[in-house]
Amino acid sequence: MAEPSAPGTSPPPQPTLRDGDVTIRPWTFNDVEHARLQHDEEIAYWFGFDGIVPSAETQRQAIERWHASYADDRRIVSFLVEHRGEVAGAVEVRRLEGNTGRLSWAVFPRHRGFGVASRSVRLLIGYAFESLGLARVFAEVEPDNLPSLRTAGRAGLRREGVLRGAAATRGERHDYVLLGRLATDPEPQSRDGFLGILNAALPTKRVIAQGILRDGQGRVLLCELTYKREWDLPGGVVDPLESPALALVREIAEELRVDVRPTRLAAVNWLPPYRAWSDAVLFVFDLELVGVTPARLQETVTLERREIQALHWCTLDDAEAHVAPYVMRFLRSLDAAAAEAQAGTGARDTLYLEDGIGGTLQPEGG
Ligand SMILES: CC(C)(COP(=O)(O)OP(=O)(O)OC[C@H]1O[C@@H](n2cnc3c(N)ncnc32)[C@H](O)[C@@H]1OP(=O)(O)O)[C@@H](O)C(=O)NCCC(=O)NCCS
Structure with a gap:
């Protein structure tokens, strides 16, 4: 040269x-x-x-x-x-x-x-x-x-x-x-x-992985966060080149010091742009705890205090007062699908949601 x-x-x-x-x-x-x-x-x-x-x-x-x-x-x-x-x-x-x-x-x-x-x-x-x-x-x-x-x-x-x-x-x-x-x-x-x-x-899109942990008494785990007023499901943003399931396990290990296992993809939820945020795709997994029961979770976890203030087991009604509207819509969609599956009137498919409610899967005119 x-x-x-x-x-x-x-x-x-x-x-x-x-x-x-x-x-x-x-x-x-x-x-x-x-x-x-x-x-x-x-x-x-x-x-x-x-x-x-x-x-x-x-x-x-x-x-x-x-x-x-x-x-x-x-x-x-x-x-x-x-x-x-x-x-x-x-x-x-x-x-x-x-x-x-x-x-x-x-x-x-x-x-x-x-x-x-x-x-x-x-x-x-x-x-x-x-x-x-x-x-x-x-x-x-x-x-x-x-x-x-x-x-x-x-x-x-x-x-x-x-x-x-x-x-x-x-x-x-x-x-x-x-x-x-x-x-x-x-x-x-x-x-x-x-x-x-x-x-x-090519465009890239933000991907977020969240998890649903249940306590067997109809309640799900919500995190009270330091950086926003609303409570949210545990999880976080998927890093470049990382899979959503692995990101979720990593985030929960980092923030709660507890091991979880994703058992099923419960929903894919597209979030439209919101305030200063770009749109994002949320992968929400059903989770089970590894090595600890839901009843012992609170005394086992070590919270990453810069991000998480407290954990709460919540019913849908408890959640209503604390979560953002799109999270509430999502939890209700999930609850409705679970009720249909239990009543035998719906399959237990992964939900496809947009902004927390049933997405448009029908082809044009369908
Ligand atoms: C930009 C410019 C140099 C392109 O010249 P050109 O000789 O026609 O370009 P090429 O034939 O090599 O084509 C380059 C690509 O642009 C695409 N292209 C040309 N006109 C296009 C248009 N109006 N819209 C979209 N793509 C177009 C071509 O299809 C080709 O892509 P492809 O090979 O994937 O099909 C010419 O349009 C120009 O002088 N523009 C004004 C000056 C300018 O903008 N300079 C740059 C300032 S940073």
Whole structure:
């Protein structure tokens, strides 16, 4: 891998690179008219330019600046993009601290939809890693700039997060999606590379595991918590790469110092967004205690006092005064299903609930 040029020496000439009918090459002053006249509203909108078509003087000055920053240790390397021998756009890498580079790209309207952006950004990234010796390249793209998000993915950039209010274009603040690629990432066309990009872009959802412990006298165990007013079932948030059942056993061991065994998945309960919380999926398991009876539980547990103040065995009516409305709806749904199963009028299936009540499983019109 080539190192940046030593201080005082001039960088090697900017190369011309090709992928099929797409070429990226250094700018010349002959490109001024071909480039500036093809600018459109899309480019002006996403880059936050005041006008649509830059003047010849503005375009000439931009080319001058790119030549100068190339000569200045390749601080910014801008390539003109050609498609089938015609001027078709521009791609750029701007070197930053820590051996990283910020990428940007634009393809003129007549040349869009042919994979020009994806191929030219891939050539640019190859150059940034091989010739500039960068370790990481990244781009910041507005969340509704779909063609650019796709271009980034096609060029092997993985979605890394959202920079809130980071953009100040068009007189307003906007979010940016941050997308990055490391020199060590597999090629985007390889299986691992493709799956890595896809995996980073797919949505994830919060998963919570809770458990129902019964005392044999019609009561369930509720926790009185330190961090919220309402009591709740024991359990907690499932960690990344952890199974819901294991998370539940872990949470109860940590918070109550008692071992439990999940015996059955009682319900899956989707919680819609609530106050500042995102939506979440709750897995609720029937539990049995290991090595202690319900009657001895209170004297056996050691509560994690930062989270749990006390434990309470509650009937439905006891619970009503202490739990959040969605928990109450959930407990009532569970109770109704248990009563139906006992009366022989319902199967003891796992319940599917939304916000604590029977979810919509029927197909459209069913
Ligand atoms: C973004 C831009 C460079 C894409 O150029 P392009 O040459 O048409 O892109 P490609 O042909 O390589 O297509 C890239 C991907 O975007 C997708 N795409 C193109 N237009 C799209 C649209 N309107 N909506 C959703 N996806 C779109 C393509 O289908 C392709 O994805 P796929 O290969 O999975 O099908 C071009 O639209 C542009 O110059 N936009 C304005 C400038 C800009 O936004 N620059 C980025 C600022 S960060």
